[in-house]
Amino acid sequence: HTVYPEPGLRPMADIDLLVRPADRLRAIRVLARLGYRTPGPEAERLGESRCFAELVRDGVLLDLHWDIARYLRFDGVVRVDHKGLWSRARPLALAEGRSLALCPEDTLLHLVLHLTLGSDFARVLWYADIDALIRRHAAELDWSRIADEARRWRIGALLDWTLGVVSASFGTPLPAGLADRIAPGRLRRAAVVACIDSSWPPSLGASLSEARIYPAQTLLMDRGVDVLRVLVWTFFPSATWLRLHYSIDAPWQVPVYRTLHPVRVCWRMARQLR
Secondary structure: OOOOOOHHHOOOOOEEEEOOHHHHHHHHHHHHHOOOEOOOHHHHHHHHHHOEEEEEEOOEEEEEEOOOOOOHHHOOOOOOOHHHHHHHOEEEEEOOEEEEEOOHHHHHHHHHHHHHHHOOOOOHHHHHHHHHHHHHOOOOOOHHHHHHHHHHHOOHHHHHHHHHHHHHHHOOOOOOOHHHHHOOOHHHHHHHHHHHOOOOOOOOOOOOOHHHHHHHHHHOOOOHHHHHHHHHHHHOOOHHHHHHHOOOOOOOHHHHHHHHHHHHHHHHHHHHHO
8 A cells, every 4th residue: 555556466465463562462352352363372382482463364364463573583683663663653544444554764674674584585575565665765765764773773784685686686776875884794795695596686586495594694683793693593592482493382392402403403504505
């Protein structure tokens, strides 16, 4: 409704709603009265780790978020300004009713996060979304604020890499000198390209293995200390992450998988390199 000429031009699989954390339980109760239900224990397990509740009614999937981009590997590293998101949100009036929508600058930053940390670099649709958003709001986008917010959120390197791919792939118009304000450095950018693909721009369609995704995401952290932090977390993740990804039910299994996980990571990386 805010970017494409017609909503039907943009395929979608679910509806994402953002509420303030204090309104989470109230919103879930309202949706339950409307007939939405949690589809099963796996959805509840995912919601625990990603700060959203997955709800279904008559084939319609709705994700109720109270954190716009919580990815466990990057907890304490990526710092989204949620208070600012709400203060900058714009009214959205449709025939069905009224709500709020992210402002264009915050929408762009959210799309970058969702593409790089939430979807492993490989969905061409979201690259196209970024191109469409920039073209649609070209006359009003505040690029200075985008760069400033990206630094505050610690996603400057993620933004630089994504805009570079979009510009090279779609010819997206970007302001001159933008990369100099947010760039992570040529060596790191070259290393990320080598992790994801051997060509520039990289392929936008192929799914990537974890052995490529994890190093690329790690190198795209803004600060050197955060690169080290995410690298350590890759080998020694939290108990919440272990329970989610290994479907752990019994408490005694957590230390077992905490021991096995670094071995599995090394084995998968060695297999990929071979």
